[in-house]
Structures are given as C-alpha cells and as structure tokens.
Amino acid sequence: MKPIRRLIGLMILSLCTVFMMIFPPAKQAFSAAPVTPLTPLNQPYDVAQQATYTVSSTDKTDTFYHQIETKTYPTPPGGLMSDGPKWNGFLRQLNRTVVVNLGQPYTLTSASIDFLEETTRGILFPTHVQFLISQNGTQWFTVNDVKSNIPLYYSGTLTQTFSTPIPHITAQYVKLVFPVDVWVLAKNLQVYGSPLLTPSLAQLPIAPPKPFAPGTLSPSSKIADGISNALLVYSGANGQEGTWTPSDFDPMVAYHSGNNQISGKMFDTFLFLPYGSSLTTIYGWENYMNSLFTPNQQLDALNQTVGADESGLASIGVNEPTVNVILAIPYPNASITNFGKLWSSSSLSFSSNGQGTYVAYQNRLRAIEFYINSVLARFREAHYAHLRLVGLYWDAESVSYASPNEVNLIEQAANLTHKNKLNFFWIPTYNASGLVSGSSYGFDDIILQSNYYETPSLTPQRMVTAANEAFQLNLGLELEMGNGILTSQTARDRYYNELVAAFNSNAEGNTVHAVYAGSKLLVQAAQSTDPAVRNVYVETYDFLIGQFTNSTYING
Incomplete structure (x- = not known):
C-alpha cells in the first residue's frame, strides 16, 4: 500500500505544481514586523x-x-x-x-x-x-x-x-x-x-513650552543689539571691486532719492568679510587685516561717510551719528597644511594628517586667537568716531562635522568673542549642517540664507520655507542678489519675487536682515541712470524700512 499511496501523493503534487504554474497566487503587500519572543504578560x-x-x-x-x-x-x-x-x-x-x-x-x-x-x-x-x-x-x-x-x-x-x-x-x-x-x-x-504591570505613583513634569516664542530675530530683541539691516562688505582683493571708498558707502549709509537728496537711513550695520581665495596662509590673513585699516578705504572710508552724512540725516530727523560694524574671523580650513609661522619655529598645519587631531585643533585655535587679538587691538587704536563695533562673524557657512573638534573650535571662538563683550554672528546656508544647534555652540545672532536667487531651479517657495525656518528658530533672514540685476530684467524680477516672498511671510520690517549684494552691486544700482536698474535700490530700501507693499509675484 505504501508504494501506491506514494504514487498517488506524487501525482497530486505534480498536479498542484502544474496548477500553480498556470494560476500563480496573487501578490500581497505587507509590512513585516520583527517577531517578538513570547513573554509573560506580567513582564515588560x-x-x-x-x-x-x-x-x-x-x-x-x-x-x-x-x-x-x-x-x-x-x-x-x-x-x-x-x-x-x-x-x-x-x-x-x-x-x-x-x-x-x-x-x-x-x-x-x-x-x-x-x-x-x-x-x-x-x-x-x-x-x-x-x-x-x-x-x-x-x-x-x-x-x-x-x-x-x-x-x-x-x-x-x-x-x-x-x-x-x-x-x-x-x-x-x-x-x-x-x-x-x-x-x-x-x-x-x-x-x-x-498592560498587567502595576503602575507606580511617580509623576513626570509636564512638557515645557518652547524656550522662546516663535518669531524671526527682531531688531528690538536684546541679542540683536540694535541691528536692523546689515550690508555684507567684501574687501581685500579683486581690485576696485574689493576696495570701498566714501563715494561707495554714501548711498549705503543714507538713502538718496532721485534728486540725490538724503531722504532716509539705508543700512545701520556693515559686516566686513574677505574673499575666501586668498586666506590660506598667515600672509593672506594679515594682508586682509591691513586692507581693513587702509586710510580712506574700508573702515576709514565708512567712518568718513557716516560723519559726512550726519548733518543730512539729522535734517530729516535721523539722529544716528554712528553705524554698527561686524568683523569677520577668517576660517582656518582643516585642509590647510602650510599656514605659515605663528609664534613657532615651523609653519602651522591645520590638518590632522601626520600630527593628530588635537595638535591640528590647537593650531587652528592659535590662528583664531592671533587674528581676534590683532584686529580688535587695531580697531581700538583707530578711534573711529562714527563706528561702533558690535560683533565678530564666523566666516564659514556650515559646521564641518567631518573636521575634528570643529564644534570645540566654534565654541572657543565664541568664548573669545564674548570675553571682548561682542556678539558672535553667523550666516549659514539654507538648512546648513549645524543650523539647529547653532545657538548652543555660542552663536548669538544667526541670519539664514535662502539660496533662492542663486539657484534657478527653485521657486519663491524656497524663500517662504526659509522665512518659516527663521520664524521657528528666531533667526534673521538674508536677501541675495547677483550680477544679473544690472543687465537682466529677468534677474531683477527674480530678486523682486524674493522680496515678495519675504513680505508675504511677515519677514519684512520686524526682522533682522543681511543683504548679500556681491561686489558693490547695490552701489552700482543706486548710482545707475537706468531707471530699471536703480529701482533695485529703491525697492530694497522700501523693504528694509518696512514700506514694501507688493504681495504679487511677477510672472506667477
């Protein structure tokens, strides 16, 4: 009987196999969960x-x-x-x-x-x-x-x-x-x-509200220290593009109407920062520092301009004999291997290769200490009557976690800044690494880039999203423009849409702004005889003082 039963079994198996080949089972979607070992219900x-x-x-x-x-x-x-x-x-x-x-x-x-x-x-x-x-x-x-x-x-x-x-x-x-x-x-x-464990009588604290009320960084807040609108001033390289004179600063300090009359205050703060290409050695750092204090240029030129515009501004009720200044700390990139001699017999390396992470970190910190001490001493010695130094700026747009001790380096730079009773500023890129933790690293004032203008594939929604991030984290917001504003109406319209998006997001007059305008682009717009180009200057002024009212995007 066993052989017959086996034969019948084989025949049934063969028929089932054929059936499965002709009529395959339907596919089922499921989410497999790990199997939990059987545990008594009175145990966790x-x-x-x-x-x-x-x-x-x-x-x-x-x-x-x-x-x-x-x-x-x-x-x-x-x-x-x-x-x-x-x-x-x-x-x-x-x-x-x-x-x-x-x-x-x-x-x-x-x-x-x-x-x-x-x-x-x-x-x-x-x-x-x-x-x-x-x-x-x-x-x-x-x-x-x-x-x-x-x-x-x-x-x-x-x-x-x-x-x-x-x-x-x-x-x-x-x-x-x-x-x-x-x-x-x-x-x-x-x-x-x-479900069968006996609850304890322990009581947990109710989750606290956020440590701060949502809202962008306001000019009236204590940490803003009187800053409303800051212009990024690149200098120290690129010939005339990177050399600022009193005539360059004039329309940036005071707003000049169409008849070239002073009719308002433009920027109250000027952030001086270097072009990055020349800052790989101690000589590059020193040359940039020297350029800041060159007579009739950069800081001295700004000081002269504020003094010259003081009476004109006072005549329209703006009694502000000084402007705020922020100075950048050059970034000691961890890839630099031959920075130069600094209180040592050999050239410093910021790389951990061949010397370990701690020595590299110490070398980077020594360079920062040297620069901060030197630039602050020279600023004090200059006795600028119309400039008020309010802070130092971290000249990197994200936190490089791949660089050993990067957070420690930022924290030490913050400590050095605070010891000099100054604020520590940072302008990270949109969603930069370190953004959500920036305040815990010692940054007092963080102003967020949207990177909308420079990325053609992005719509104005990016500016809206950036404004929302600024709102959630108490940040300021950067406005950005590029060379195209001088030659292209399409580029100008893109910039105007940036202003519209910020306006529609309630990030206008109640928000601290930084303005990136390349190398004197806004100066050239102010001095332009082309009404379309000059309008960039006019619309920017209206936005900065809270008089911008356009809520409609151009071309959708």
Missing part, C-alpha cells in the same frame, strides 16, 4: 511592534529634500520598528517628531531607538533625543532628554542607542523629538511595557 515586552506612528517636522516640508529623502532611504518593512539592515533616513528640515500610538494604554518601563553615524557621508547622530509620553496624545509629560555619548567627528561607521527608563507610568502615546542637521538614520524603535 516590546509593545511598539504592532503600534502605528507619524513623523513630522517643525519646519514646513520642503519637497526638494523630501524627494531626496524618500528616494535615498525608502521606508523599510516595519518602518522605524524594524531591526533589519535598512535604515529610515531623514534629511535636514530642522528636526523630526515621531509620535507612536501603542493602540491601548500600557504601563511603560523603557524606550529606545538606534541611530547611525558616518560623518564622511553627512550622516550624523542627533545631538540629543527627547522622550515624552501621554495618555491622550494631547498633554505630554517629559521622560528624559538623552544626549549623544559619542562626539560627532569620530571617523568610521558607528551606531548608538539612545534609551531611557520610564518609571512604570501608564500611557498610550510615546513621542521622540530629535534635531536633523544633515542626514539622520534611525531604526529599532522599541517601547517596553505591559
């Missing part, structure tokens, strides 16, 4: 395995970054709860808030999540993760704010678990909030608890 187990969750950002979603995010790191099966080889990727946009709905109340004992770091690819640990819980998803209680235990500049591929105990408190919702500088990769989100 991972109650997040069957949970749902949402992810949001304080910032308005930027479609550009969102598309890169989803394409580069598609959500793996199981999402954030997965412990497989694939990671969930989050790109820029300030931060992420993950809200986990456990589906029912549990007595919770702990929560954790894993992160990846690989600095050479811009993948960084978050500086911290906030853990909160709630019974109803509305009122939140703070469990812990867990800081990273690993410095951001460590090389190689690293993983770190951010975890916190929860003192046996009943909740249905768990929230995790973490900053996102460039890329943050996360997985293996776990929440341990049980």
